[in-house]
Amino acid sequence: MNPVKILVVDDEIELERLIKQRFRKKIRAKQLEFVFADNGKKALEKIKSEDSISLVLTDINMPEMDGLTLLEKLREIDDTLKAVVVSAYGDMKNIRTAMNRGACDFVTKPIDFQDLGLTIEKTLEDVKKMRDNINQLQEAQAKLVQSEKMSALGQLVAGVAHEINNPVGFIAGNIAHAEEAIADMIEHIKLYQKHYRDPVAEISENAAAIDLDYVMEDLPQLIDSMKHGSDRIKNISTSLRTFSRSDTDTTVPFNIHEGIDSTLMILKYRLKANEHRPAIEVIKDYDELLPVLCYPGQLNQVFMNLLSNAIDALDLASSNKEEKSGLSENKIVIKTRFISGKSAKDNSCYFPRVAISIKDNGPGIPPAVQERMFDHLFTTKSVGKGTGLGLYISRQIVTERHQGKIQCISHPGEGAEFIVEIPGQNTESS
Numbered sequence: 001m002n003p004v005k006i007l008v009v010d011d012e013i014e015l016e017r018l019i020k021q022r023f024r025k026k027i028r029a030k031q032l033e034f035v036f037a038d039n040g041k042k043a044l045e046k047i048k049s050e051d052s053i054s055l056v057l058t059d060i061n062m063p064e065m066d067g068l069t070l071l072e073k074l075r076e077i078d079d080t081l082k083a084v085v086v087s088a089y090g091d092m093k094n095i096r097t098a099m100n101r102g103a104c105d106f107v108t109k110p111i112d113f114q115d116l117g118l119t120i121e122k123t124l125e126d127v128k129k130m131r132d133n134i135n136q137l138q139e140a141q142a143k144l145v146q147s148e149k150m151s152a153l154g155q156l157v158a159g160v161a162h163e164i165n166n167p168v169g170f171i172a173g174n175i176a177h178a179e180e181a182i183a184d185m186i187e188h189i190k191l192y193q194k195h196y197r198d199p200v201a202e203i204s205e206n207a208a209a210i211d212l213d214y215v216m217e218d219l220p221q222l223i224d225s226m227k228h229g230s231d232r233i234k235n236i237s238t239s240l241r242t243f244s245r246s247d248t249d250t251t252v253p254f255n256i257h258e259g260i261d262s263t264l265m266i267l268k269y270r271l272k273a274n275e276h277r278p279a280i281e282v283i284k285d286y287d288e289l290l291p292v293l294c295y296p297g298q299l300n301q302v303f304m305n306l307l308s309n310a311i312d313a314l315d316l317a318s319s320n321k322e323e324k325s326g327l328s329e330n331k332i333v334i335k336t337r338f339i340s341g342k343s344a345k346d347n348s349c350y351f352p353r354v355a356i357s358i359k360d361n362g363p364g365i366p367p368a369v370q371e372r373m374f375d376h377l378f379t380t381k382s383v384g385k386g387t388g389l390g391l392y393i394s395r396q397i398v399t400e401r402h403q404g405k406i407q408c409i410s411h412p413g414e415g416a417e418f419i420v421e422i423p424g425q426n427t428e429s430s
């Protein structure tokens, strides 16, 4: 850990030597570091040039800029910076002014170093508490941004799905009637052909011109492919609605595979071939799973984050490659397994669970990144491409919301595998 940095502002040059001497143990142990300035003006310059000063200890009477003016300026620069004033006992008026200008404490001159040590300790504790609070606030804000982002996406997707649903319903419904009507008409034409083998010239000429035999053979196939098309749109719309299931306050039974498939559907456009790489092949190796009690919308968010990261990694690897062989295979393998709670070894019982593994054959993750990748706002991606929230949020959803765990296995150059485990039902026990 870096030492805590304290700026001492005093025109008594001797003070520097004294402080360094009195606090030498803490300085040597790298717990504290002192920087010095002999007036308010120089102190302001120091604050700008040195980063992460945690505390300012300032005298009041100094040339060029006194301590009271310095306090005022400090508040303008950074109102979280704590200041302690050093003043003679009798100088209550100045001490009051200093307090009104944001000083959090005072020590008296001549300096009692034991008292100074205690004051520093107490103030640094306050600084730590305040910084922790700010961090917590930032985390809460980040979570809000992410859930806002997801709920906006969810709403959009649900809206689109809803809009598609009705027209596709007409098409699908009418195709079935059209199929029947066309079959009837074809049968009817065939009856004509059977009983009027030799029609008038106009009819036979027209039959040849429109290639009647071919049309009658082709039409049912045409209808069939229209049916396939509308079925596909219906599936897309169902997937979109599955993906955007709004979160409930309680867990509900959810088919994990439907969740993964609907997420893949949303990401389909990103899996396609692009100028840097061929299409990404998704290999599914699904176990037989019962519905799992969970928060579906949030779990889909985890799949979304892990799959997006895998695609990002494959994209990055391909765009970095100098020579594009065109043959390099981009693969994402998605495996699900039910893990029964029994240990074969000693027959001891664990909670039965479901494991979902998402593995890519991208560049892998260096150990230094693995250590920090679940941290809040940690990203290696450029601005605009990554916010560093994906894994942080995913871990919270898995561990806190679902009492599960998430781990990563990756060796540089050999891709990355993320394994999510959440409590699940045993097939036999239901």
Ligand SMILES: Nc1ncnc2c1ncn2[C@@H]1O[C@H](COP(=O)(O)OP(=O)(O)OP(=O)(O)O)[C@@H](O)[C@H]1O
Binding pocket: 305, 309, 310, 313, 360, 362, 363, 364, 365, 369, 373, 374, 378, 379, 380, 381, 385, 386, 387, 388, 389, 390, 391, 392, 416
């Ligand atoms: N499959 C992967 N392959 C290689 N690196 C990965 C993979 N998954 C995650 N990482 C690394 O972990 C970092 C953190 O991932 P995370 O999802 O938390 O944030 P992000 O993807 O950078 O941004 P965001 O998800 O908020 O858009 C990434 O920047 C990347 O360096």
Ligand SMILES: [Mg+2]
Binding pocket: 305, 308, 309, 386, 389, 390, 391
């Ligand atoms: Mg991500």
